[in-house]
Amino acid sequence: MLNLYAEYKNMNSAIHPETIKVACSSCxxxxxxxxxxFNxxxxxxxxxxxxxRRRIKQGDLLFTSGEPFTSLYAIRTGFFKTSVSTDDGREQVTGFQMAGEVIGLDGIVSxxxxxxxxxxxxxxxxxxxxANVEELSREFPVLQRHVHKIMSREIVRENSIMMLLGNMRAEERLAAFLLNLVQRxxxxxxxxxxxxxxMTREEIGSYLGMKLETVSRTFSKFSEDGIIDVKQRYVHIVQPDALKKIFNPDNC
Amino acid sequence: MLNLYAEYKNMNSAIHPETIKVACSSCxxxxxxxxxxFNxxxxxxxxxxxxxRRRIKQGDLLFTSGEPFTSLYAIRTGFFKTSVSTDDGREQVTGFQMAGEVIGLDGIVSxxxxxxxxxxxxxxxxxxxxANVEELSREFPVLQRHVHKIMSREIVRENSIMMLLGNMRAEERLAAFLLNLVQRxxxxxxxxxxxxxxMTREEIGSYLGMKLETVSRTFSKFSEDGIIDVKQRYVHIVQPDALKKIFNPDNC
DNA sequence: AGATAGCTTTGATACAAATCAAACTATTGC
DNA sequence: GCAATAGTTTGATTTGTATCAAAGCTATCT
Known part of the structure; x- marks a missing residue:
């Protein structure tokens, strides 16, 4: 119990510098x-x-569908989810983003x-x-290339999520999800x-195209099989190779 | 039979200019x-x-996974599918692209x-x-913006496919697919x-996360309901509003 | 400390789509 | 023009996940 909490605290603080500077050059x-x-x-x-810089409290929106696009956002600390919704209220989580990742690219086109x-x-x-990003991109080819890569990376990530959603079973999806999170x-x-x-089981389920009960059952299954230890939000991957094998039997 | 073929021919030739010029300025x-x-x-x-320019025969590859990235490709005439595969041979179609659309963006990141x-x-x-695209983008902000929009558009498209795959039933998926194709x-x-x-039923199914039999059955269902006429590859949308209602009941 | 709300787990049952199978249709090659 | 191949449709059955339901756990607030 107590050591779980210690782990939790540790994970939050590892990338928080004691003094926060505004400039990229010292970030x-x-x-x-x-x-x-760069020189x-x-x-x-x-x-x-x-x-x-902008502080967003847990549960608050950084931006919302329909809102005018002005800026990209680089996450310094914290954790986000992005999602789209249908008119009849169904939500699809499209990604989970952590420190160092950039969100807001969806706004550029329209x-x-x-x-x-x-x-x-x-x-x-x-x-x-x-506007700043574009202006400086014209001046610094290396920044221009970086922006292109970030966008391309997002396209490739979404391709692999399409593979997940279109072709994989619940266990494969959750294995891929856990491996990706822990790798990042x-x-x-x-x-x-x-x-x-x-995130909640429901949010994981939304991202992976399954219901929260199925997410929970799959966690339990992995746990019974000795592949992971789960205790609510805490997960310990005991047998990473077993997870990799579930995700991709051929490449193990 | 014969008039179906006429329709087919017509659809192929409509965007073929008699004389093909190489320059964008006259395209x-x-x-x-x-x-x-632009001036x-x-x-x-x-x-x-x-x-x-490059000619690709039906069934041939324009580029393939793992191949070095050098160029983007603007489709002048014809029709493509893009897909990713797992090691164990499962294919996920990630998109269908037609004239005027740009493919190859996936290669930039790596x-x-x-x-x-x-x-x-x-x-x-x-x-x-x-390299040409990036160089000219630095010179022409309007081209730079255009490239960004193309990439952002692809991200947004993939978001909506994630919604389709994660939250929608077979009928909703096929309705969305047909409406999107016909709109483009x-x-x-x-x-x-x-x-x-x-594309074949199997390729449609791969894109929409369903098996070819389910695609076929869903086509038949739409046909029985009088929403569409189907004859193999030919589709006539008789009641577009009914399709829209299946896709999005609230917004009709 | 106890009550409340939010989240998670587990069980029983239902259902949409997958799978298996076979017939049918269109297209291609000789 | 006929055979062979590729693609499509339809039927019967199975299955993985959703749905419905209830109990358990955790965190928060007073």
Whole structure:
């Protein structure tokens, strides 16, 4: 009980610097959300991309479907979900985003957002007015390339979610989901094997195209099989290879 | 029988100019795949984006997963599908693309393609080396914005496919699919109510996350209900409003 | 500390779509 | 023009997940 909580706290604090600086050039997430290979002078210019910072409390919206598009947002700390909804109220979670990732790309095409972004924990984002991004992209090819890569990465991610939703069974979906989450957390300095979920079973289910009960049952199944330990939001991946095998039997 | 074939021929030829010119500035698809609001001199410079043209025969690959990324491709004539595959051979169709649409964006992030593009009919593409696109984008903000919009549009499209795959039933998926196809064809000067499918039931099923038998049964159901006429690849949408209602009951 | 609300787990049953199977139709090649 | 192949339709049955239902757990608030 107590050590679970300790783990939870630790996961939250690992990427929080004690003193927060506004400039990209001195941001410890730079290598995640900004291009590398800049000299110092260029880096100073790059700081102009970020206009302001914005705090979003857990449960609050960063932007919402239909809202005018002005800026991209780089997540400094915290965790978001993005989702789209039908007129009759069905919600589809389209992604979960963590520190160093950029959201808001959906708004570019029509100058208004087509999805909602909700903070799943108290979060901090860098507001990057898209006009600034475009202007500096013209000046710095390396930034231009970076922006293109971020957008392409999102297209490729969504392709793989389509594969998940169109072709995979519940166990494969959840295995892929857990492996992806833990891999991204590990890239941010967290454990390879332990994580605390920031989203509900219902939100996981919405992302993976299954009902919350099925998500819960699949967690229980993995747990019974000794592949993971689950206790509510806390998950310990005991046998990562078993998860990989469920996700992709041929490549193990 | 004969008039179906006439319709088919007509649909193929409508966007084929008698004489094909290489330059964007004189291309009748320009308003679909290139930004508008250029003066003549700029347009001439823009012609540099397109390096060459390439003919792809029906069934042949334009690019394939793992292949090095060099160029984007604007479809001049023809029809493509893009797909991703798992190691154990399951295929997910990620999109169907027609004249004026751009494919290859998946390759930017890792400098290699992550999906396959197959011509579903004899096709013609404009090869746009990405280095040219990026260079001219820096020079022409309107082109830069256009490239960003194309990528954002793809992200938004994939969001809506995720909604389809995650939340909708077979009838809703097929209704959405038909409405989307016919709307895009109509924007290219074709009928609002008649179309000839370029893909098999299996490919439609792969795109929509259902088996070919279910696709066929759903077509038959729509036909029995008097919503469409189907004869193999030929589809006549008799009651577009009924389709819209199936797709989105609240917004009708 | 107890009450409340939100979330999760587990069980029983129902159902939409998958699978298996076979006949039918269109297209291609010789 | 006929055979072979590829694609489509329809029927019977199975199955994975949804749905309905109820109990259990956790966190929050007073």
């Amino acid at each position: 410890n997430l730079r290598e995640l959300c900004m291009p590398i290979g 110092l002078d260029d880096m100073k210019r790059l700081d102009e991309v970020v206009a302001t 100058d208004s957002h087509s999805c909602n972004a909700v903070a799943l924990e108290d979060s901090d984002v860098c507001v990057m007015p898209f 957390l590990h890239a941010r300095g967290f454990s390879q094997s332990e994580l605390v979920l920031r | 009748n698809l320009r308003e679909l795949c290139m930004p508008i609001g 003549l001199d700029d347009m001439k410079r823009l012609d540099e984006v397109v390096a060459t 400098d290699s393609h992550s999906c396959n593009a197959v011509a579903l009919e004899d096709s013609d593409v404009c090869v746009m080396p990405f 064809l109509h924007a290219r000067g074709f009928s609002q109510s008649e179309l000839v499918l370029r």
